[in-house]
Amino acid sequence: MERVTSLLHLRSVLASASFRLTIACAGAFVLVVLVVFAVGGIATVLVLDRELKSQVEDEFADLKDVFATSGEAGLVRAIENRQRSVYTEGLSYRLSTFGNRLLAGKAFLPDFAETWTEFVPPGNDEDEVHASRAVRLSDDLWLAVAIDRESLKDSIDHLLTGAAWTLAIAPLLALLCGWMMSMMVLRRIDAVTRTTVRIREEGLQARVPLSGSGDEFDRLASNINAMLDSIEALTRNIEQVSAGVAHNLRSPLSRLRNTLERLRQETHEPKLLAVADGASAEVASILKTFDALLRIGQIDSGTRRAGFQPVDLSALVTDLIDTYEPVTSAAGKRLTAAIPPDIRIHGDAELLVQMIANLVENAVEHTPEHTNIAIGLAGQSQVSLTVADDGPGIPAEERRHVLERFYRLDRSLRSNGSGLGLSIVQAIAKLHGAQVILSDNRPGLHVEVRF
Numbered sequence: 017m018e019r020v021t022s023l024l025h026l027r028s029v030l031a032s033a034s035f036r037l038t039i040a041c042a043g044a045f046v047l048v049v050l051v052v053f054a055v056g057g058i059a060t061v062l063v064l065d066r067e068l069k070s071q072v073e074d075e076f077a078d079l080k081d082v083f084a085t086s087g088e089a090g091l092v093r094a095i096e097n098r099q100r101s102v103y104t105e106g107l108s109y110r111l112s113t114f115g116n117r118l119l120a121g122k123a124f125l126p127d128f129a130e131t132w133t134e135f136v137p138p139g140n141d142e143d144e145v146h147a148s149r150a151v152r153l154s155d156d157l158w159l160a161v162a163i164d165r166e167s168l169k170d171s172i173d174h175l176l177t178g179a180a181w182t183l184a185i186a187p188l189l190a191l192l193c194g195w196m197m198s199m200m201v202l203r204r205i206d207a208v209t210r211t212t213v214r215i216r217e218e219g220l221q222a223r224v225p226l227s228g229s230g231d232e233f234d235r236l237a238s239n240i241n242a243m244l245d246s247i248e249a250l251t252r253n254i255e256q257v258s259a260g261v262a263h264n265l266r267s268p269l270s271r272l273r274n275t276l277e278r279l280r281q282e283t284h285e286p287k288l289l290a291v292a293d294g295a296s297a298e299v300a301s302i303l304k305t306f307d308a309l310l311r312i313g314q315i316d317s318g319t320r321r322a323g324f325q326p327v328d329l330s331a332l333v334t335d336l337i338d339t340y341e342p343v344t345s346a347a348g349k350r351l352t353a354a355i356p357p358d359i360r361i362h363g364d365a366e367l368l369v370q371m372i373a374n375l376v377e378n379a380v381e382h383t384p385e386h387t388n389i390a391i392g393l394a395g396q397s398q399v400s401l402t403v404a405d406d407g408p409g410i411p412a413e414e415r416r417h418v419l420e421r422f423y424r425l426d427r428s429l430r431s432n433g434s435g436l437g438l439s440i441v442q443a444i445a446k447l448h449g450a451q452v453i454l455s456d457n458r459p460g461l462h463v464e465v466r467f
Contacts, residue, residue, distance in 0.1 A: 042190025049182050057175040064168045068147065069132065072161045075107060076151055079161075083153055088119070091153075095120040106164040108137075108146065113156050125160045126150070134165075143169060204233040208240065220248040273299045323364060330359045332368060333393055333401070340376050348385035351376075355393045361467055363448045371444040374437045375403040375463055383407030383460075399467040406460040415454040441465075 075098075083091045095109045099121065109121035125148055126133050132149050136142055148162035207225050214222035223244060224237040276296045280289060337353045344351040372391075379389045383405050392402040410418060419442040438452075445452045445465050453464040 039190060042187065042193070045190070046183065046186045049186065050179065053175060053179045053182070057172065057179075060171055060175065061168060064171055065165075068163050068165060068168065069149075071107075072147075072149060072163050075109075075161050076149075076159070079109075079159060080151075080153065083157075083159075088157065091159075092120040106166070108148075108162040108164075110150075110158075110160040110162075112158055112160075114158070119157075121160075125162050129160070135162075145169070208237065211240075215244070220244055220251060324362050325365070326360055327363050327365045327368060328358070329361050329368070329399065329401070330355050330357050330393060332365060333372060333391060336369065336372050336376070337391060340373075340380075344376075344380055344389060347380050349380060349383065349387045349389055351389050351391070353391040355391070359393055359396065359399055361399055361448070364444075367444045367447065371441050371465070372401070372403070374441050375465075378437050379403055379405045379407070379461070387460075395467075401465040401467075402462065404457045404460060404462040406457060409456060409459055409461045410454065412456065418454070419452060 079091060079094060082094045086094075091111060095111055098107065098109060108125055110118065110123065110125035111120040112118050124137050126135060129148070129150050130152070132147055134145050134147050136145055145165050146162045147165055148160055150158050150160035153159050204227070211222050211224045223241045226234050226237050228234070273296060276292050276299065280292045280296070283289060283292070333353070333355050337351065337355070341351050376389065376391070379387075383389070384407060387405050387407045389403070389405045392400075392404070394400050394402075419438050441463075442452050448467060450465050450467045453466060455462045455464070
């Protein structure tokens with residue numbers, strides 16, 4: 017399981033926008049570095065080549081001055097001194113006649129080539145290239161000067177080595193940076209995601225945590241929290257208005273119901289009794305709706321969560337089945353159950369009884385005779401309570417609406433229901449951190465409360 021979790025986490029990191037952006041930036045960085053190396057390498061080679069040739073030209077100028085002042089003999093002595101000097105290391109000289117008679121220097125230098133010529137001295141490796149040029153000093157004298165291009169070759173080698181190391185290290189650094197950045201971003205995004213899940217499951221009390229860095233994620237979290245504060249305040253106001261209206265109207269309606277009861281007891285006029293009975297039924301329906309609204313408001317407030325205790329759900333459901341078996345039989349329906357023992361959850365026993373009772377009553381009220389109603393309970397780590405019937409069911413497009421307050425199917429408009437029964441189920445399930453799932457029982461409706 018841990019391996020699967022790690023693989024999923026790795027997959028989410030690799031698929032994250034921040035990781036892809038980092039890789040793209042790393043690719044662009046490597047490309048720019050290669051271009052810089054290429055341009056810089058070419059420029060370096062050109063500069064070094066120009067400096068090497070400039071050094072040869074300086075030698076030509078000095079030796080021409082020696083020849084002009086000291087003649088051929090002085091030039092021969094100057095070349096021999098230069099061959100022995102450490103200051104001219106890397107330079108080679110040749111002074112010869114047109115008859116190719118060597119007067120001074122080294123015989124392997126090309127002669128009579130006034131353009132730059134590259135060659136490999138005898139006995140040297142193929143990569144030890146020299147560059148030379150010759151100038152004419154007189155009708156019978158030629159002077160050739162060669163320079164070792166090893167420094168140029170070393171520079172090129174260093175550039176190629178640097179480029180190779182860059183290509184080797186940069187992608188690894190890019191992957192590491194991308195991984196670290198993705199982890200940082202995903203941690204912050206996961207905090208927002210966890211908060212939204214808590215809001216969906218528990219209510220508007222959850223808030224996105226702040227890191228205290230003041231970065232854009234903190235600013236986003238602050239804006240989300242401010243929005244949640246506004247939504248929570250608005251929702252609380254609406255709930256308070258609904259509860260206030262229900263509470264304030266309940267007292268006069270109760271007095272009206274009592275008055276109608278007295279009227280029924282004191283009159284013997286059949287028509288007046290019929291009117292009083294109808295009015296009493298309507299008032300009772302309205303009071304039931306107000307009671308349901310007050311109940312939902314109390315559940316949504318979350319105050320009952322503080323009194324949660326261990327509840328033997330198996331025993332609670334079994335008792336309810338015993339209570340509702342006569343009711344379902346009287347309605348011409350069959351109630352069956354599969355309840356394993358010792359399934360326990362943490363919750364409010366009274367509210368759980370009301371939730372299950374509402375589900376059973378909903379199945380009894382909105383199904384025809386001879387309908388089979390089945391109650392099931394399963395699970396230990398994740399408890400699942402189901403109430404299923406083989407009645408007409410609920411169309412798929414309306415299932416998500418029937419949990420809303422006052423929503424009623426067209427065929428239910430003629431019944432005495434208020435459209436709040438399943439809303440109370442949803443509120444109680446939400447208070448317990450459970451999820452209400454409606455699906456097709458093929459035929460009928462299958463309701464699952466997944467804790």
